[in-house]
Ligand SMILES: *[C@@H]1O[C@H](CO)[C@@H](O)[C@H](O)[C@H]1NC(C)=O
Ligand SMILES: *[C@@H]1O[C@H](CO)[C@@H](O)[C@H](O)[C@H]1NC(C)=O
Ligand SMILES: *[C@@H]1O[C@H](CO)[C@@H](O)[C@H](O)[C@H]1NC(C)=O
Ligand SMILES: *[C@@H]1O[C@H](CO)[C@@H](O)[C@H](O)[C@H]1NC(C)=O
Ligand SMILES: *[C@@H]1O[C@H](CO)[C@@H](O)[C@H](O)[C@H]1NC(C)=O
Ligand SMILES: *[C@@H]1O[C@H](CO)[C@@H](O)[C@H](O)[C@H]1NC(C)=O
Ligand SMILES: *[C@@H]1O[C@H](CO)[C@@H](O)[C@H](O)[C@H]1NC(C)=O
Ligand SMILES: *[C@@H]1O[C@H](CO)[C@@H](O)[C@H](O)[C@H]1NC(C)=O
Ligand SMILES: *[C@@H]1O[C@H](CO)[C@@H](O)[C@H](O)[C@H]1NC(C)=O
């Protein structure tokens with residue numbers, strides 16, 4: 303199955319780029335106007351369910367049909383939940399009977415294939431070694447989604463092992479799920495590692511999706527798929543029974559088409575969990591979780607100081623394409639016009655950080671410990687793999703894992719390093735991270751300049767907040783122009799930048815400041831609505847109206 307090879311992509315490109323996709327019109331359901339599923343938001347869906355225009359059962363059937371319509375082209379969903387229709391019917395009966403669990407009651411959500419569910423779906427991180435494995439219970443996040451009434455519709459494809467296996471691979475490829483493509487240009491790199499979550503959310507295959515991030519894996523696929531992505535503070539959302547890279551950096555968050563929808567999903571999944579002690583550092587342990595939906599405030603910029611990490615742009619400017627910089631400069635003006643004072647907020651150790659390799663030591667050490675920990679939780683482990691050395695053995699010898707073409711260089715480095723996060727060397731390396739991300743990075747910049755958030759083009763934003771586990775929210779900011787020349791990814795199989803490929807703006811803040819960042823993202827989104835500037839080349843035709851009798 304080599305459909306991702308260059309020839310096929312360029313062939314497809316010359317064919318499809320000739321088409322123009324018309325703007326969406328709403329559909330008629332029972333004679334009433336209703337938005338198409340690529341445009342619909344949570345509040346529309348709740349209205350439709352409450353007024354009896356359609357049921358959650360109808361909604362699941364429509365989303366499943368949309369997934370099947372595009373799956374063989376984009377490969378974004380690896381498994382559908384075989385119980386989704388049964389669950390929807392149950393939630394419909396509850397609603398009819400006056401029991402509504404919350405705003406997400408009866409709303410389909412997709413989750414990344416590293417977040418475990420105790421049901422018929424597999425949790426594999428894209429590896430054949432974990433197909434058929436069983437967990438003792440739902441991950442805390444899956445349990446929270448169910449408690450909020452959401453329907454877990456399926457599992458999304460990802461960069462295998464959340465992109466922590468190989469130096470020679472492509473974003474959105476996993477041995478178990480194949481190659482995911484994004485929908486704004488034929489053969490488009492979906493970025494990663496929450497690739498399928500990004501593509502699915504972008505074209506309306508569910509209300510929203512969950513992704514996970516260690517360094518960029520929510521922000522970057524949100525960036526290129528025209529989405530809002532919230533990378534929460536490490537510890538705001540539980541990682542219990544999420545296949546890990548690093549307990550110090552991993553975090554799970556929503557990827558949605560609007561800031562408010564992302565806020566609704568975050569509200570449902572945030573909060574302390576005794577199975578993940580990082581969540582006990584959340585100030586909400588002694589209080590209440592902020593109201594992220596109420597934080598969506600059109601006037602959020604009024605009287606606030608917003609920083610620009612100017613030296614990061616200067617140092618990394620050569621990696622940033624002119625259309626991105628032009629859109630960013632325009633965004634600065636719009637934020638100022640919305641009432642914010644704009645100041646420089648430089649990351650003072652940024653230049654030095656570029657030559658530092660301590661993050662690799664931290665991630666390697668965490669991965670050795672945290673992977674073994676996850677594997678030890680399994681109640682059925684099909685190949686009996688207990689640690690990274692055994693996982694590498696499996697991967698190098700199981701043909702579907704495509705070794706050696708897709709290598710295991712990241713694991714080779716970790717095993718050569720040989721020590722895990724209980725070793726004294728770990729703490730020295732971790733202190734360096736805290737410095738480069740903290741005083742010398744985002745946290746120091748916020749303190750010194752007394753700003754509420756620092757902004758950067760999303761392409762440049764993930765690395766420094768990753769070091770200290772601080773939050774970032776990205777929101778659509780623009781698109782590469784229609785005459786942009788295609789460039790390919792390093793592996794040579796995907797369109798990295800090309801005509802109409804989206805990009806976003808990031809708001810970076812202090813730990814636990816998600817409500818502030820959501821406010822800023824909303825105020826910017828509502829003034830600009832860049833999401834609507836360009837449409838994907840490929841959108842499913844099936845609509846909810848096709849399933850409502
Ligand atoms: C995706 O499409 C393939 C065929 O191209 C099919 O075999 C697979 O079952 C589909 N995935 C889902 C989730 O239905
Ligand atoms: C309907 O609500 C009543 C009272 O709240 C409850 O006892 C009953 O089990 C509910 N039925 C269903 C089908 O949910
Ligand atoms: C999970 O994997 C098993 C193989 O172990 C397979 O039979 C089953 O269909 C998979 N589940 C889903 C929902 O695809
Ligand atoms: C969580 O527990 C581990 C040991 O189980 C400990 O090393 C770590 O410091 C704890 N983290 C927090 C935030 O309490
Ligand atoms: C919660 O309150 C306890 C007791 O005052 C305190 O020790 C702890 O640090 C607080 N936790 C957080 C996360 O604020
Ligand atoms: C931020 O860094 C840039 C160099 O990249 C420099 O020109 C500017 O003066 C700095 N701003 C402050 C406030 O230090
Ligand atoms: C890690 O940080 C320490 C302290 O700044 C530094 O001396 C060392 O060279 C760094 N190690 C690597 C591998 O970058
Ligand atoms: C971590 O390292 C310690 C000390 O070398 C060792 O005892 C322990 O088994 C290791 N744990 C894992 C999961 O590798
Ligand atoms: C790797 O596989 C070889 C051959 O099957 C075996 O001899 C060796 O013990 C395995 N190593 C580990 C770490 O599992």
Ligand SMILES: *[C@@H]1O[C@H](CO)[C@@H](O)[C@H](O)[C@H]1NC(C)=O
Pocket residue numbers: 470706707708793794
């Ligand atoms: C890396 O992947 C490319 C593209 O598939 C392949 O041509 C190349 O041989 C691979 N490199 C190595 C060292 O295996």
Ligand SMILES: *[C@@H]1O[C@H](CO)[C@@H](O)[C@H](O)[C@H]1NC(C)=O
Pocket residue numbers: 783785786787
């Ligand atoms: C793309 O179009 C813009 C204006 O429409 C023009 O300024 C620019 O030179 C064009 N770029 C290329 C590569 O043709």
Ligand SMILES: CC(=O)N[C@H]1CO[C@H](CO)[C@@H](O)[C@@H]1O
Pocket residue numbers: 303373377378379380381478479480481482
């Ligand atoms: C489960 C599933 O739908 N996987 C698809 C992912 O993509 C590959 C191609 O890369 C398809 O063959 C699979 O069917």
